[in-house]
Amino acid sequence: MRSGYTCLIVSIITRLMVVLLLCYLAFMTEYLNFKLAHNNARLVELSAGKPMRIFYEQTEKFFSMFGDPLETAQKNGGMTWSIRIMGVPFTDPVSAISVLAKNHRMEIGFVLGLIGPLALALVFGRVFCSYICSASLLFFSISRLRRLLLKWFYFPEWSLNRGFAWGVLIGGTLVCLAFGHGIWSLLLPYFAVGQTVFHGLAFGTLSVSFFSIVVFSIADLLLGKQFTCRYLCPTGRLLGWIGRRSLVSIRREAPRCLENCNACADICPMRIKPNQDETVDCSLCGECMIVCPTKCLSIAPIIGKRKVTAGSLK
Numbered sequence: 001m002r003s004g005y006t007c008l009i010v011s012i013i014t015r016l017m018v019v020l021l022l023c024y025l026a027f028m029t030e031y032l033n034f035k036l037a038h039n040n041a042r043l044v045e046l047s048a049g050k051p052m053r054i055f056y057e058q059t060e061k062f063f064s065m066f067g068d069p070l071e072t073a074q075k076n077g078g079m080t081w082s083i084r085i086m087g088v089p090f091t092d093p094v095s096a097i098s099v100l101a102k103n104h105r106m107e108i109g110f111v112l113g114l115i116g117p118l119a120l121a122l123v124f125g126r127v128f129c130s131y132i133c134s135a136s137l138l139f140f141s142i143s144r145l146r147r148l149l150l151k152w153f154y155f156p157e158w159s160l161n162r163g164f165a166w167g168v169l170i171g172g173t174l175v176c177l178a179f180g181h182g183i184w185s186l187l188l189p190y191f192a193v194g195q196t197v198f199h200g201l202a203f204g205t206l207s208v209s210f211f212s213i214v215v216f217s218i219a220d221l222l223l224g225k226q227f228t229c230r231y232l233c234p235t236g237r238l239l240g241w242i243g244r245r246s247l248v249s250i251r252r253e254a255p256r257c258l259e260n261c262n263a264c265a266d267i268c269p270m271r272i273k274p275n276q277d278e279t280v281d282c283s284l285c286g287e288c289m290i291v292c293p294t295k296c297l298s299i300a301p302i303i304g305k306r307k308v309t310a311g312s313l314k
């Protein structure tokens, strides 16, 4: 793929769809509750109002296309931790580590749910971060705001060793062993977003996870561009590691690259240097392709050795 704008537009659309899906799943819990309690649209309206009745009826109609609506609703759903869509399970790799560490076993559905995310990372690297993660649209927006504010204010650009996120993964797993899986709703940004959406829409309450989103947002605004994704989020680190030899990544046509140009490395949210053929941690966001003056960058299959330099580890 040659157009960075195509990547950008597609990634915005897919992430918006994920956020909408999260909202829908939060309401679906309500649908299930009403279905089990009343199984009647009129009673739903009496207890929760007209908009809920409309949602109930439309959901009922939609699920009826696939068979019994209650059965279909129960077969689908979940949240960012583990989700089932049209019967296909998807499991967050961090949740798998956490469940295995705490329970010493995993349900077969949970294991099968790992196939999709792992295959995606093996083929396309850290693509989850730019096209699926429900938190990344927020961090993407904050990085734009930061870029705008930098015209008038000074903000530092801090670096940590990228291994810090492994520490978050190990620390989170240890806390989980002592106190349970709830810690991830504070440490994983997309989990925090999912939890906040769920609590807000299903219960009308503010989840404690919201405060963790605020902390991540402040870190991104004040400490460095996409600071959370680069240094704090264990899922990003894990997916970057799994996809370090991904089949598809950013590729440079070296003869067309300009000697004194650094535009691609400057814009990269992951601080990768495509002009030095670094590919590890690339999320295929396409931003470097947009700014490249000679259009010598593209997303394509990568053959041969990868470059893991100091730049890609900091």
Ligand code: SF4
Pocket (backbone or CB within 6 Å): 128, 129, 130, 133, 134, 135, 136, 189, 190, 228, 229, 230, 233, 234, 235, 236, 237
């Ligand atoms: S690093 Fe984490 S929070 Fe950032 S985009 Fe990737 S999964 Fe989402």
Ligand code: SF4
Pocket (backbone or CB within 6 Å): 250, 267, 268, 269, 270, 271, 272, 273, 274, 281, 282, 283, 284, 285, 286, 287, 288, 289
């Ligand atoms: S190298 Fe950086 S800017 Fe370019 S596609 Fe990958 S993550 Fe995006």
Ligand code: SF4
Pocket (backbone or CB within 6 Å): 252, 256, 257, 258, 261, 262, 263, 264, 265, 274, 275, 291, 292, 293, 294, 295, 296, 297
């Ligand atoms: S932006 Fe394009 S021309 Fe400039 S260094 Fe990167 S790859 Fe080379």
